[in-house]
Amino acid sequence: MHVIDTQELVKSYGPVKALKGLNLQIPKGCLYGLLGPNGAGKTTTLRILCTLLAPDSGKVLIAGINALQDPRSVRKEIGYVAQEVAIDKILSGRELLQLQADLYHLNNLEKEDRINKLIARLQMSEWIDRRCGTYSGGMKRKLDLAAGLIHKPKVLILDEPTVGLDIESRSSIWQLIKELRDQGTTILISSHYLEEIEFLSDRMAIIDDGRVIAEGSPEHLKQELGGDRVTLKVREFSSQDESEKVKQLVQSVEGVRQVVVNKSQGYSLNLVIEKEEVLNRLRNKVLEAEYQVFTLTQSRPSLDDVYLQATGRTLMDAELAVSTQRDLKKESKQSMR
Ligand SMILES: Nc1ncnc2c1ncn2[C@@H]1O[C@H](COP(=O)(O)OP(=O)(O)OP(=O)(O)O)[C@@H](O)[C@H]1O
Numbered sequence: 001m002h003v004i005d006t007q008e009l010v011k012s013y014g015p016v017k018a019l020k021g022l023n024l025q026i027p028k029g030c031l032y033g034l035l036g037p038n039g040a041g042k043t044t045t046l047r048i049l050c051t052l053l054a055p056d057s058g059k060v061l062i063a064g065i066n067a068l069q070d071p072r073s074v075r076k077e078i079g080y081v082a083q084e085v086a087i088d089k090i091l092s093g094r095e096l097l098q099l100q101a102d103l104y105h106l107n108n109l110e111k112e113d114r115i116n117k118l119i120a121r122l123q124m125s126e127w128i129d130r131r132c133g134t135y136s137g138g139m140k141r142k143l144d145l146a147a148g149l150i151h152k153p154k155v156l157i158l159d160e161p162t163v164g165l166d167i168e169s170r171s172s173i174w175q176l177i178k179e180l181r182d183q184g185t186t187i188l189i190s191s192h193y194l195e196e197i198e199f200l201s202d203r204m205a206i207i208d209d210g211r212v213i214a215e216g217s218p219e220h221l222k223q224e225l226g227g228d229r230v231t232l233k234v235r236e237f238s239s240q241d242e243s244e245k246v247k248q249l250v251q252s253v254e255g256v257r258q259v260v261v262n263k264s265q266g267y268s269l270n271l272v273i274e275k276e277e278v279l280n281r282l283r284n285k286v287l288e289a290e291y292q293v294f295t296l297t298q299s300r301p302s303l304d305d306v307y308l309q310a311t312g313r314t315l316m317d318a319e320l321a322v323s324t325q326r327d328l329k330k331e332s333k334q335s336m337r
C-alpha cells in the first residue's frame with residue numbers, strides 16, 4: 001500500500017503555476033527523496049501533504065485517508081518539519097517542545113518522557129533550557145526536528161532539513177533519519193543537495209517546474225542512463241558558434257552519444273560514451289581538427305546527469321536561472337521606484 005498517494009496535483013499562486021499535475025506514490029516504510037531546484041514546487045507539495053495548503057485540484061491520500069476531506073485525522077499521522085520556521089525567541093527549546101506536546105494532547109508522563117528522550121537522542125541537553133533567540137542555525141534545525149517527532153508520527157515530512165548546516169550536524173541528522181526509517185517510519189524529505197538525496201533515499205523523484213520528471217531508486221535512475229559521462233573543454237571555446245562546431249565534430253565519433261552544450265562557467269560539452277576506448281578516438285579527433293584539449297574528464301553517471309538527461313540542463317544551471325530571475329525582478333522593482 002502507498003502511505004502517500006497524490007494524483008494530478010495542481011496549484012497556482014495567482015499567475016504562478018507552482019504544480020502542474022504532480023503524481024507521487026510513496027510505499028510504506030520508505031525513505032523517499034524529493035529532489036529539485038529552487039522553485040520546483042517541493043515546499044508547495046509538502047505543505048499540501050501536511051494539509052497546510054489546499055491544491056486547486058487533484059487527490060491526496062495519506063495512510064488511506066482523504067487529506068482534503070479529513071485533514072484532522074491526517075495531521076495525527078504526520079510530523080512536519082518546515083523549511084523556514086519562525087521560532088519564538090523568548091521561550092526555551094524545552095518550553096517549545098512542551099507546547100508542541102500539548103498540541104498533540106500527550107499526557108504529562110508521556111510528555112516528559114518523550115521530550116527527555118528526544119533531548120538525549122539529538123544531544124540538545126546543553127542548550128535546550130536557553131532561550132531560542134540565542135540558538136545557532138544547527139540548534140534550531142534540531143529543535144524543529146524534535147518538535148516534528150514529538151507525537152511519534154507514522155509519516156515524517158522534512159523540507160530541506162539540513163540546509164545551511166555544518167557537516168557534523170548534517171550527518172547526525174542523516175543518521176537519525178535513517179534510524180527512524182529502520183524503525184518503520186515512512187519519510188519524505190526534500191532537498192536540492194544531490195548528495196543528500198543520493199545518500200538517504202530508497203526511492204526518489206526529481207521534480208522540475210511543478211511535475212515529476214523522473215522516479216525510482218537512485219541506482220536505478222543512474223543505471224537507466226547507461227554509459228560513462230565525459231566533459232570536454234577546448235581552449236578555443238569562446239562562443240556558442242564555436243561550441244556548436246566542436247559538438248558536430250564530436251558527434252561524428254563512433255561510440256559517442258548525446259552531446260549537450262553546457263554554458264555554465266564558459267562553454268563545455270557534456271557527452272555520453274559507450275565504452276572506455278571511445279575516449280581515445282574522441283581525443284584524437286579533436287586534436288586532428290587542431291583544437292587544444294583543455295579538460296577531458298570521465299565519470300560514472302550521477303544524479304545530476306539524470307537531471308540533465310530529463311531537463312536538458314544541470315541542477316546548478318536551473319538554480320542559477322532562478323536566482324538570476326529573482327535579481328532581475330529586484331532590479332526592475334528598484335528602477336521603478
Ligand atoms: N505564497 C506564495 N505566493 C506566490 N508564489 C509562491 C508562493 N509560494 C511559492 N510560490 C511560487 O511557487 C513556485 C514553487 O515554489 P516552492 O516554494 O514550492 O518551490 P521549492 O521547490 O520549495 O523551492 P526552494 O528550493 O527554493 O524551497 C515558485 O515559483 C514560487 O515562487
Ligand SMILES: [Mg+2]
Binds near residue numbers: 043
Ligand atoms: Mg522549498
